[in-house]
Structures are given as C-alpha cells and as structure tokens.
Amino acid sequence: MARIIVVTSGKGGVGKTTSSASFSTGLAMRGHKTVVIDFDVGLRNLDLIMGCERRVVYDLINVINKEASLNQALIKDKHCDNLFILPASQTRDKDALSEDGVEAVLADLIAMGFEFIICDSPAGIEHGALMALTFADEALIVTNPEVSSVRDSDRILGIIQAKSRRAQSGGEPVKEHLLITRYSPKRVENGEMLSYTDVQEILRIPLMGIIPESEQVLHASNQGNPAIHFKGTDVAEAYEDVVARFLGEQRPLRFTDYEKPGLLKRLFGAK
Amino acid sequence: MALLSFLFQSKPKTATAAKERLQIIIARERNGRTGPDFLPALHKELIEVISKYTKVNADDIKISLDRQGNLEVLDVNVVLPDA
Numbered sequence A: 001m002a003r004i005i006v007v008t009s010g011k012g013g014v015g016k017t018t019s020s021a022s023f024s025t026g027l028a029m030r031g032h033k034t035v036v037i038d039f040d041v042g043l044r045n046l047d048l049i050m051g052c053e054r055r056v057v058y059d060l061i062n063v064i065n066k067e068a069s070l071n072q073a074l075i076k077d078k079h080c081d082n083l084f085i086l087p088a089s090q091t092r093d094k095d096a097l098s099e100d101g102v103e104a105v106l107a108d109l110i111a112m113g114f115e116f117i118i119c120d121s122p123a124g125i126e127h128g129a130l131m132a133l134t135f136a137d138e139a140l141i142v143t144n145p146e147v148s149s150v151r152d153s154d155r156i157l158g159i160i161q162a163k164s165r166r167a168q169s170g171g172e173p174v175k176e177h178l179l180i181t182r183y184s185p186k187r188v189e190n191g192e193m194l195s196y197t198d199v200q201e202i203l204r205i206p207l208m209g210i211i212p213e214s215e216q217v218l219h220a221s222n223q224g225n226p227a228i229h230f231k232g233t234d235v236a237e238a239y240e241d242v243v244a245r246f247l248g249e250q251r252p253l254r255f256t257d258y259e260k261p262g263l264l265k266r267l268f269g270a271k
Numbered sequence B: 001m002a003l004l005s006f007l008f009q010s011k012p013k014t015a016t017a018a019k020e021r022l023q024i025i026i027a028r029e030r031n032g033r034t035g036p037d038f039l040p041a042l043h044k045e046l047i048e049v050i051s052k053y054t055k056v057n058a059d060d061i062k063i064s065l066d067r068q069g070n071l072e073v074l075d076v077n078v079v080l081p082d083a
Helices: A016-029 A046-050 A060-064 A099-111 A127-134 A147-163 A185-189 A196-203 A216-223 A234-246 A263-268 B002-008 B014-034 B039-053
Strands: A003-008 A034-038 A083-086 A116-120 A138-143 A175-183 A207-212 B061-068 B071-078
Touching: A003 A016, A003 A127, A003 A147, A016 A034, A016 A046, A016 A083, A016 A116, A016 A138, A016 A175, A016 A216, A016 A234, A034 A046, A046 A083, A046 A216, A060 A099, A099 A116, A099 A127, A116 A127, A127 A147, A138 A147, A138 A196, A147 A175, A147 A196, A147 B014, A175 A196, A196 A207, A196 B014, A207 A234, A216 A234, B039 B061
Parallel strands: A003 A116, A003 A138, A034 A083, A034 A116, A138 A175, A175 A207
Antiparallel strands: B061 B071
C-alpha cells in the first residue's frame, strides 16, 4: 500500500524542504521506491536542495495540464536509483494546482508502484499548502522550538483535521508526527529554548524525531546534496533515525542532551 | 556585594515564558476552532437588534462562549450609553 506523507509546518523557513529531501532520500536508501513532490508553485526550491535544478524540464503543473507525461516530468535522483523528484512549476499561477489534477497525479504515481509519496508543502495556509495536505495519509509536522513556529504548527494541524480528504470523508484521521528541527540542547539547558517535551506537551502529537541545529545543513544545501548523505554528522544520523522510526523501528532519541565541554575543549576551543 | 550578585545572578529563563504564552494562546485558538461558527453572525445580528432600540457602539457589545466543565456559557455583555 502506498503511503502519502505531507511535510508541512505553516511557518516558513523551519526546514520543510530540507526535511523532505533527507526523509525521502532516507526512505529510498533503504530500498523503498519513493517520489518527492514540490508543491511550492512559483517558489520551487526542492530541485536546488536535491541538486537537480539543471535537469528540470517539465513540472507538476505540466503533468496536471497534460502537457507532459509523468515519466517525462519525474527526475531520477543522482544518488538513489529508486528516488524521483517531481518539481513545482516556477512560472505558473498557483491556482493551476487543481484538486482533481493533484488527485489524478497521485493516483498515477501509486499505479507506477511508488511506496512513498512525499509532498513538500509550501509555507502558509493558502492553496498550495492545502493541496499538499489534502490527500495525505500521514503528516510530518516540522516545528522549530520557538513560539511562532509552534503556534503555526498547531494551526496547520487544525487545518489537516478539518480539510484533508480523510477528515472530510470521516475516515481514519491523518496520522500526525512531530519533527522538531534546529534543536539546540545547549540553549534548552540554559532555559533559552523550549525543550522537546515542552513542544510535544503543547502540540500533543507523537514525536518522530529531533534534528539538531547544525552548520552541516547549509553545507548540504550549498552543494545540492540532502543532509542525510553526510555520513557521521549529527544531522545525517538524526534523519536516519527519523526514517527508521517511520518504518517502525524503535530508536532512542539522540542529540537532546547537552554535554558541557571539558576543560581541554574549552581551552583549545573545539568547534 | 553588588558585584557578587551581578556575577552570580541567574539568567532569566525565557523558555518558561514562551511555554506559558503558547499554552494560553493555543488553548484559545483551539476553542475557536472547535466551537460553533455561528458566533460572528450572532454578534452581527445582536448589534443590529440592540441598535434598533438604543444607541450603542458596536464595540460596546461583547460576546463570548466559555466552557465551564460540561457547560457552555454564552456571555453577552452590552454597555448601554448614559441616557
């Protein structure tokens, strides 16, 4: 059974596209046929984060308008054989993203044998964000431990619970997962940042993972390689944990405790 | 002494303030979401009816729905102008 997962947040800049890229890559690296769709019509960026921006010829709207076939529009990932990217249109008006059109594209992707369909939502609660979440079976709510992001996440949860196809048809509700990004254990320890338990207590949805704040994310996007490819880094391992948990494995939370630097470290200023 | 307390004063824990503020605003917004959606229309019609008989300002009519245990309390507060 294919699973459609929306990666959303309400607020912009919290790490939706970064997370979509690493999450879909992680699923594909574990052998699952995966497609990641950019729903941010007019402001597409998933192609840049995935490093395939120069290979974009056709996009989601071309497919919806039947100007190109899905096979023509899907871009094969440069690292993973079973990962495909469906870019958003950069020029069209976002109203071109019709509900029927999106539904048809998703049905075709399922028929092509994709196991996981990741919908990278635009920020906000406008049309594009609604289209990204409408057909979702599950939702990955990307949240920073910061007041505006937490509030917007709660807002988008309300929208999922009211406007998704599952909610409208009265079926099983969309399964919600919390993904906390840009987490700084040191600042939490100092009482400057909401802890993950605080965020979870407020949003009341199950925690899928915590991605630590890291310089590596910028290095990754600079090069157009999803952060999960940088083996051995905290961010890559945190995303690997998220993928493993999503696939049903038990993994303890990591990167949540602050270790005070030792005397030597402080003297010689380790990074 | 002042120097000592300056050196050892604890930094304010702003995360606690963030959590409290979020809990309050999100509880309020969730209530608005799950509550009945006739309130704005009721508010508008109440203003029309009341202003038919008295001269009141639209801002002087406050309407809210609160939950107290199992009860829902519709609270309408009208400030009548001085005669």
